[in-house]
Amino acid sequence: MAKLIILLAFIFLAWYLRNRFISTPKADRKRLITGWLLWLTVAIVVAMALTGRLHWIGGLMALSVPFLRQFALWFMQRKLNEMDHKNSSAQELSPQSDMDRPKALQILNLGEQPSREEIIQAHRKMMQKNHPDQGGSDYLAAMLNQAKDLLIKELNDDE
Numbered sequence: 001m002a003k004l005i006i007l008l009a010f011i012f013l014a015w016y017l018r019n020r021f022i023s024t025p026k027a028d029r030k031r032l033i034t035g036w037l038l039w040l041t042v043a044i045v046v047a048m049a050l051t052g053r054l055h056w057i058g059g060l061m062a063l064s065v066p067f068l069r070q071f072a073l074w075f076m077q078r079k080l081n082e083m084d085h086k087n088s089s090a091q092e093l094s095p096q097s098d099m100d101r102p103k104a105l106q107i108l109n110l111g112e113q114p115s116r117e118e119i120i121q122a123h124r125k126m127m128q129k130n131h132p133d134q135g136g137s138d139y140l141a142a143m144l145n146q147a148k149d150l151l152i153k154e155l156n157d158d159e
Contacts, residue, residue, distance in 0.1 A: 104147035105151070108122040108148065114151065123145075
């Protein structure tokens with residue numbers, strides 16, 4: 001009778017997992033399977049420790065491996081983000097020093113005497129392509145902003 005209950009439990013579990021897999025979007029299936037394998041590993045290690053086939057300290061060590069891996073990945077990602085932030089901060093400072101009118105006109109792809117509206121339109125068009133939130137570079141966005149600011153400041157000074 002116990003074997004029949006265990007068999008029915010496995011059949012129900014297989015049916016549930018199949019339906020869950022089918023209803024999961026294809027992009028998330030790899031993550032779902034990884035989670036299932038992790039839980040299967042946990043169940044096997046616990047069962048082995050409970051039946052005496054694995055010492056409980058060995059079981060704890062085996063169960064700690066995924067958590068240590070996740071911690072190591074989190075730590076490395078944090079360090080890489082800090083390094084990237086330092087590099088982007090250094091890049092943002094560099095374009096301020098050598099921006100002049102010809103370079104600003106070239107960056108915004110404008111003629112010699114652009115109007116205020118032309119400057120703003122060119123800046124808006126280029127920022128839509130190069131904004132950091134859209135996958136563009138912080139450096140390019142800073143250059144575009146500096147070019148626009150310089151040209152508009154010159155227009156205001158002339159008036």
